[in-house]
Amino acid sequence: MTESERLDATFTALADPTRRAILARLMESDASVMELAEPFAMSQPAISKHLKMLERAGLISRGRDAQRRPCHIEGEALKEATGWLEQYRNVWEGNFRRLDALLEDLQSTRGRPKRDN
């Protein structure tokens, strides 16, 4: 899977409130499918499908404990998604295009920046 495909799968998996709630629950501890299903007004197969998408994205892994398949949260996919978003930090922190503006300014005035900026 390419990085782009992994990001597709990860962001798709994160784009659903049930799956985000499942991840939040798994922060507390590993949990079986039944335990994860309990808070939701939804059938068990529906939860199993959500878990499948989370697993496909690498956001969870699954073990074995008797009949149970305990789910465990995995960090790598979350790390990659966060890494991708980080490249936009400047956009929301307000220092976006200040450098661009400065460079353009330097170019147009040949090293004599305008005062009003």
Place this chain on the structure above:
Amino acid sequence: MTESERLDATFTALADPTRRAILARLMESDASVMELAEPFAMSQPAISKHLKMLERAGLISRGRDAQRRPCHIEGEALKEATGWLEQYRNVWEGNFRRLDALLEDLQSTRGRPKRDN
């Protein structure tokens, strides 16, 4: 729109490689629909639909310049998505559940942690 709905819209918008590429392009500068469409082997209406999803998620805003509708990247939605992901930082940085383990340990041994942990 609730925060959950905004996260739905944002992660859905980010779950497509064309839309991620458009955002990357908009880091360089604002751009018209035609300019954004140019690199892609895709019709103009397809790009317009992608832009609609980005706009719905608040990831871009649109201005007016004669016939053109220049697109501008917006930071807030990206910030909210990153903020949500940040709560999982410990998971991928490896310090996840170390505190949990320590607390459980303290509880079970009444303040006398086991050595092997």
Place this chain on the structure above:
DNA sequence: ATATTTTATAACTATAGTGTTATGTATCTG
């Protein structure tokens, strides 16, 4: 062996996403 518990899968419905072509609308240009 049989029954129970836990989970997965199949078949189905409904809705949403992604693309197409054709066409409509707004703005500029000659």
Place this chain on the structure above:
DNA sequence: CAGATACATAACACTATAGTTATAAAATAT
């Protein structure tokens, strides 16, 4: 005014998601 340019929207096809119920399969418990 007429044509060109930039963009949006409608109608359509196809695929993917999200849920359902019914059933199968795996492991445990009696």
